[in-house]
Amino acid sequence: MQDLTAEILTVIKKRPTQSHKGTYGRVVTIGGNKQYGGAILMSTSAAVHAGAGLVTCVTAPENLSALHTFVPEAMFVSSHDYSTLVDVIQSATVIVIGPGLGTEDFAADILQIVLNRVTDDQYLIIDGSAITMLADVKDQLHIMAPHGQLIFTPHEMEWQRLSGIKIADQTEENNRQKQEEYQATVVLKKHHTKIYAPQTPTMRLPIGGPYMATGGMGDTLTGIIAAFMAQFAHDDPQSALAAAVYTHSAIADELSEDAYVVLPTDIIERLQKFMKEHSK
Ligand SMILES: NC(=O)C1=CN([C@@H]2O[C@H](COP(=O)(O)OP(=O)(O)OC[C@H]3O[C@@H](n4cnc5c(N)ncnc54)[C@H](OP(=O)(O)O)[C@@H]3O)[C@@H](O)[C@H]2O)[C@@H](O)CC1
Ligand SMILES: Nc1ncnc2c1ncn2[C@@H]1O[C@H](COP(=O)(O)OP(=O)(O)O)[C@@H](O)[C@H]1O
Numbered sequence: 001m002q003d004l005t006a007e008i009l010t011v012i013k014k015r016p017t018q019s020h021k022g023t024y025g026r027v028v029t030i031g032g033n034k035q036y037g038g039a040i041l042m043s044t045s046a047a048v049h050a051g052a053g054l055v056t057c058v059t060a061p062e063n064l065s066a067l068h069t070f071v072p073e074a075m076f077v078s079s080h081d082y083s084t085l086v087d088v089i090q091s092a093t094v095i096v097i098g099p100g101l102g103t104e105d106f107a108a109d110i111l112q113i114v115l116n117r118v119t120d121d122q123y124l125i126i127d128g129s130a131i132t133m134l135a136d137v138k139d140q141l142h143i144m145a146p147h148g149q150l151i152f153t154p155h156e157m158e159w160q161r162l163s164g165i166k167i168a169d170q171t172e173e174n175n176r177q178k179q180e181e182y183q184a185t186v187v188l189k190k191h192h193t194k195i196y197a198p199q200t201p202t203m204r205l206p207i208g209g210p211y212m213a214t215g216g217m218g219d220t221l222t223g224i225i226a227a228f229m230a231q232f233a234h235d236d237p238q239s240a241l242a243a244a245v246y247t248h249s250a251i252a253d254e255l256s257e258d259a260y261v262v263l264p265t266d267i268i269e270r271l272q273k274f275m276k277e278h279s280k
């Protein structure tokens with residue numbers, strides 16, 4: 001097991017002058033039903049603020065005005081518009097599915113569409129409700145790996161549902177066995193999050209704290225991971241992922257110096273400055 005350090009932030013690169021929005025990747029964020037619109041707004045906004053070149057949010061039409069108010073940089077596709085959904089999936093560099101998606105029938109349909117279309121040159125970040133839904137069909141997981149590079153971001157209960165490993169039994173050995181079975185990367189979120197990636201020693205996040213325990217904190221992480229994979233994954237995807245996880249908690253630590261609780265939206269606001277300070 002390796003502890004992540006601030007050294008991982010060397011992943012964040014100064015931008016070449018000869019570049020344009022397409023250079024920094026197309027992120028598609030899918031989630032947000034009527035009840036949980038905030039989750040996908042935070043994911044989308046985090047992806048924009050962490051530097052993704054073009055971000056499209058696929059969400060319930062009820063969330064359209066909020067999306068355009070909160071993050072006008074993002075484009076919108078209705079979660080009922082399957083034909084446009086298929087188009088945006090095809091051109092995506094990175095797809096996030098799950099924050100606030102819910103588990104109704106239409107959500108399961110969207111998940112199925114994404115799983116059928118994702119290709120092995122795309123990253124698919126599977127979070128929240130999408131993990132909960134997949135837990136019911138986990139026998140199919142082994143056939144998913146070739147169709148995209150999968151990154152699961154469960155909290156401990158979501159990981160229990162998916163892997164069948166009870167929280168008390170979530171040891172490094174047991175978790176690693178499941179990660180290998182799924183041929184995916186697993187970011188197991190908790191105090192001292194651990195990253196289980198293929199052919200890599202387990203990475204442990206030694207920073208972050210209870211001031212991060214607010215709804216939306218994991219939703220925000222998905223957007224940061226998406227933007228980092230879109231921009232920095234070319235040479236070393238596992239370092240890009242680790243740098244995203246580190247950045248999320250490093251910003252929270254800085255803000256907690258004079259805040260009792262750090263909000264997900266506070267982290268989003270701070271991303272641009274933090275990345276500028278650490279870009280090499
Ligand atoms: N603003 C919005 O729109 C928001 C929308 N959201 C969206 O809601 C959807 C459902 O996601 P969810 O995480 O809220 O619910 P669920 O999957 O049932 O898990 C909770 C259960 O697990 C247990 N638990 C055990 N260990 C745990 C751990 N380490 N971390 C966390 N929980 C842990 C926990 O135990 P307890 O709290 O009872 O002690 C409880 O029994 C999902 O799509 C998400 O994106 C949220 O992000 C909030 C903001
Ligand atoms: N006590 C804590 N110490 C460190 N990190 C925490 C703590 N509590 C929560 N977090 C972090 O906050 C995030 C919570 O994710 P998640 O449970 O998916 O939230 P949500 O679904 O509400 O967005 C994870 O990144 C987790 O590591």
Ligand SMILES: [Mg+2]
Binds near residue numbers: 127128155218219
């Ligand atoms: Mg979550």
